[in-house]
Amino acid sequence: MNNPFIITGSIPEEYFCDRREETKKVIRTLSNGGNLCLISPRRMGKSKLIRFCYDKPECADNYYTFYIDILHTSSLREFTYAFGQKVFEALHAKSRKMLTAFVQGLKSINAKFGFDPISNAPTFSLELGDIIRPEFTLTEIFDCLEKADKPCIVAFDEFQQITKYPEKNIEALLRSHIQHLSNVHFIFAGSEHHLVTEMFLSSARPFYNSTSILELHPIVTEEYIPFVCHWFDVYERNIDAKDVLEIYRLFEGNTYYMQKTFHEAFINTPVGGACTLDTLRRTIDGILEEASDGYRQILSRIPERQKELLYAVATEVKAEKIMSAGFIRKYSLVSSSAVQAAARKLIELDLLTEEDNVYFIPDVLFRMYLQRLKNTNLIFII
Structure with a gap:
């Protein structure tokens, strides 16, 4: 090991800082047949924690493990595509028998199946356009995992992304599958606190009371x-x-x-x-x-009034009463209605977060970048 501060790939246990209690809770919940909702700000280490738990013998020796980051997806079809690809890749590395069963079980898609002439292992070429009826394909993927010869753990990272799909009732569709599975356990990880807590803690939502909750805080x-x-x-x-x-x-x-x-x-x-x-x-x-x-690319794509609000919030760090006359006057903003509209759009873009009427920029480095743009002589470490 040339550098003990690892930022990519798996982290060996000796280089993994703390998270002992969180690791125990993840493994204990899943090994006892439960599902887990993991909430943390972005870049707080939730994906590393999931992969760290996957590498522990309790998981690695007894489960098929799958990790699917869905932040880049924008529809049920893309979700299903990402899910299918990751399941195939994981099974390709772990079980020839399960890989064959998976390939044979996907009857609803026009994917290109074959066999490698050297290893005789199944090959699988799936394009987004091959998925015609994603709800059927999704059923087939879940059915395959439910019939697997070992229990499965599936982690969906940035799970709140499904609330932004154009299709209606995606939460209800997924919940209808998941509640009937006994051989598959789930980690639903998310970084947009208000969306994730609403999904899992509101009695009006399909996933209400369906998981244990674990919030990831900074390492002390x-x-x-x-x-x-x-x-x-x-x-x-x-x-x-x-x-x-x-x-x-x-x-x-x-x-x-x-x-x-x-x-x-x-x-x-x-x-x-x-x-x-x-x-x-x-x-x-x-x-x-x-x-x-x-x-710079992010700033180039947003209107001036949204930029002005970002600069104001970055300066305050934690901004309260952003629609008050005092805040608007202090930062030469246009009006309370303009601030409200800009804040709503920035929250949708995940460039701004609101908790208990306090607004802040969730990406600390982006906040620092904005602060330096306004003050080019700013030195961050005193």
Whole structure:
């Protein structure tokens, strides 16, 4: 291992910081036949936690495990396509018998089936256009997993995305399948707190009371700071605990951005050297520069009034009473109705979040980028 601060792929247990109790709850819930709703802000480590649990012997030795990120999907057909592809890929790596059963069970699609002439393993070429009746194909996928020779765990990441599909009653359709499955257990992970909690905690919704709930919070400083200092020390580098705390506070405990910062800072610190505040400043400048093209693209696609509100909220960090005369006057906004319309659209785009009448930008790095645009001399680490 060249860098102990891993940001891509699976993380070996010794490099995985804390999450002991969360790991126990995930495995305990699933191994006892339950389903789990996992809620956390984006980039807080929920996908890494799921994959970490999948790699534990309790899951790896006893279950077929599937992970499907549906954030990029915009319809039931795309959902079904992503689901089918991931099931095929996972079974291809794990079970020839189950792979064959899966391929033979998909009768409703025009996919291209065949056999590899060298390995004689089934091959499968599925295009989005091959799925004509996604509700039928979905039934066939669930039926295959229900008949599998081992129990299955299916994780749908960014599950709130199904509420944005044009088709009606997607929640009810999925719930009607899931409630009858005994060989398949589910993790429904989501990052848009208000949407996910409404889906699983409102008595008017199909998934009400159907899962255990686990909210993922930042790893506490008492765990994270010694973790960082330990691995710098193991690799003969030095970092001060109070500087690690500065990064923790800057990113508000956001797992990915802290890990990314220390991953890059580790590279920038030679063996026998010290990672200083200056090293960390340069590292964060580099991360912001790396992300800036994507953020510029986002800003180029939204109207001026939405941009003005984003800048105002970024400046406040946590903004209250954004439709009040005082807030509008302070940031030279147009009117309360214009702010309300802009906020509604930004929330739909997941560029703004509202909790208990407090508005904030959920992507901490994007907020920092906006703050720096308004103040080019801004230095984030004091």
